[in-house]
Amino acid sequence: MKSQISALIDADIALEDAEYLYTTLKSGGDSSEAWATYHLIGDAMRGNPVFKPDFTERLMAQLEAEPVVLVPAAARKQSLLRSNRVWSVAASVAAVAFVGWVVLQQQIQADADDTASPMEIAQSLPADYLLAHQSLASSNSAYYIQPANYSE
Amino acid sequence: MKRFLLACLLAAPIATVNAEPEDPWLVLQKAAQAAHDLSYKGVFVYQSGENVKSVQVTHMNYGQGEYARVVVLDGTPREMLSQGSDVVIFSPKNEKVIMEKRRAHNLFPAVLPNTIENIKVSYKARIGGVERVAGRDGRVVFLDPKDRLRYAYKFWADREYGLLLKSLMLNEQNQMLEQMTFSQVDMIENQDMDWFHPNVDHGKNYILEEAIAQPAQEASEWTVGALPAGYRKIQQVTRLVPGKQSPVTQVIFTDGLASVSLFIEPLVKGTRPRIGQTAKGATNFYANVTNGYQILVVGEVPSTTVAQIGSAVSFKK
Numbered sequence: 001m002k003s004q005i006s007a008l009i010d011a012d013i014a015l016e017d018a019e020y021l022y023t024t025l026k027s028g029g030d031s032s033e034a035w036a037t038y039h040l041i042g043d044a045m046r047g048n049p050v051f052k053p054d055f056t057e058r059l060m061a062q063l064e065a066e067p068v069v070l071v072p073a074a075a076r077k078q079s080l081l082r083s084n085r086v087w088s089v090a091a092s093v094a095a096v097a098f099v100g101w102v103v104l105q106q107q108i109q110a111d112a113d114d115t116a117s118p119m120e121i122a123q124s125l126p127a128d129y130l131l132a133h134q135s136l137a138s139s140n141s142a143y144y145i146q147p148a149n150y151s152e
Numbered sequence: 153m154k155r156f157l158l159a160c161l162l163a164a165p166i167a168t169v170n171a172e173p174e175d176p177w178l179v180l181q182k183a184a185q186a187a188h189d190l191s192y193k194g195v196f197v198y199q200s201g202e203n204v205k206s207v208q209v210t211h212m213n214y215g216q217g218e219y220a221r222v223v224v225l226d227g228t229p230r231e232m233l234s235q236g237s238d239v240v241i242f243s244p245k246n247e248k249v250i251m252e253k254r255r256a257h258n259l260f261p262a263v264l265p266n267t268i269e270n271i272k273v274s275y276k277a278r279i280g281g282v283e284r285v286a287g288r289d290g291r292v293v294f295l296d297p298k299d300r301l302r303y304a305y306k307f308w309a310d311r312e313y314g315l316l317l318k319s320l321m322l323n324e325q326n327q328m329l330e331q332m333t334f335s336q337v338d339m340i341e342n343q344d345m346d347w348f349h350p351n352v353d354h355g356k357n358y359i360l361e362e363a364i365a366q367p368a369q370e371a372s373e374w375t376v377g378a379l380p381a382g383y384r385k386i387q388q389v390t391r392l393v394p395g396k397q398s399p400v401t402q403v404i405f406t407d408g409l410a411s412v413s414l415f416i417e418p419l420v421k422g423t424r425p426r427i428g429q430t431a432k433g434a435t436n437f438y439a440n441v442t443n444g445y446q447i448l449v450v451g452e453v454p455s456t457t458v459a460q461i462g463s464a465v466s467f468k469k
Contacts, residue, residue, distance in 0.1 A: 037352060040360060041350060041352065118424070118425045118426070119424045131394075132413065144224070144259055
């Protein structure tokens with residue numbers, strides 16, 4: 001199933017041949033999460049901006065633009081399901097923002113404990129700056145392999 | 153007589169080619185190109201201090217641009233996919249996978265600059281013998297610094313394909329600082345692109361990290377004066393550093409091989425200023441406080457170099 005979703009996103013499977021995939025996706029659960037993950041990775045690979053202020057609107061527009069297999073009798077149920085999907089996306093965006101906020105708060109607190117007297121740099125290695133250096137300086141193989149923050 | 157002369161003329165150039173040792177700069181130039189132009193797949197071992205990691209690299213270029221996938225095989229399963237100069241790094245962290253977008257780095261075996269001329273001013277190249285690495289014959293090239301402002305390197309270049317098989321960075325005492333060496337490497341014969349995708353873990357949330365660095369204008373409060381010989385500025389950005397509320401200015405310098413970052417930020421009340429010098433593996437740190445600014449220099453260069461760059465910052469009155 002997941003490989004089929006991947007193929008669908010890469011346009012390796014024609015949309016017409018994938019009706020059953022859509023049906024499964026609309027039923028929610030595991031498959032639609034996989035769908036979201038693949039889209040996010042695909043966006044990152046193609047260089048599309050993600051998590052910009054208009055992220056939710058953009059995603060809603062994309063969902064809106066996606067072809068929907070309409071069966072007249074099921075029309076009502078469908079629109080309801082669709083709005084559910086949008087809500088679950090909104091929830092994950094909010095969750096990400098929350099995690100980011102918590103991490104930031106912890107770091108700010110750690111900083112606030114410092115006093116104003118100068119400290120020898122040897123006493124505490126500025127790992128954050130080492131990581132910042134590694135991530136931008138082009139000669140750093142270490143960044144991919146053994147970045148400062150990930151040392152085990 | 154005529155025939156003898158002709159024979160001499162024909163033989164002469166061949167004899168000269170055989171007698172003359174290879175030009176070390178040409179070997180390096182070829183190695184730099186081979187890393188980008190060839191299609192290869194292999195596993196190399198990265199070693200820096202006590203850290204040892206095996207890394208799988210797949211690189212393809214059939215005239216449609218470069219595609220690469222790099223997977224760290226030991227410890228945290230980090231991986232990196234690149235297309236042209238765009239790079240996405242996937243790093244699992246607890247229940248999440250962080251995706252970072254970056255400009256291309258020089259990743260082994262593509263560690264040499266495309267324009268070898270840039271490093272000729274700062275390094276001397278010397279040809280060495282032939283040593284076997286990853287089952288292949290490698291031509292040794294020594295790259296020694298002309299001064300004490302950078303480290304020395306030793307490279308092994310595949311005699312058939314030109315590709316680097318091994319790279320070693322050494323300090324003034326000839327001790328290893330960083331080493332990358334193929335344990336196995338093969339040329340890719342087909343154009344199959346099946347390998348070009350990340351290994352997706354469906355149990356995790358994928359989060360794209362926002363761009364944290366923005367190109368910056370020259371600062372009006374300070375300038376960087378005379379740089380250590382051979383170093384030049386290549387980039388200036390304002391960026392976020394974890395744990396810092398206000399953006400920090402980062403200026404990056406390089407001599408073509410080694411790179412140094414200079415961080416400057418106004419001292420915030422309640423933050424403890426840092427001073428002094430220290431080192432970790434190949435990386436040297438220099439910190440100082442001037443005119444209410446915290447200056448921090450970080451780089452895989454000798455301590456003299458970070459100190460000189462830190463001292464080169466002057467403030468306008």
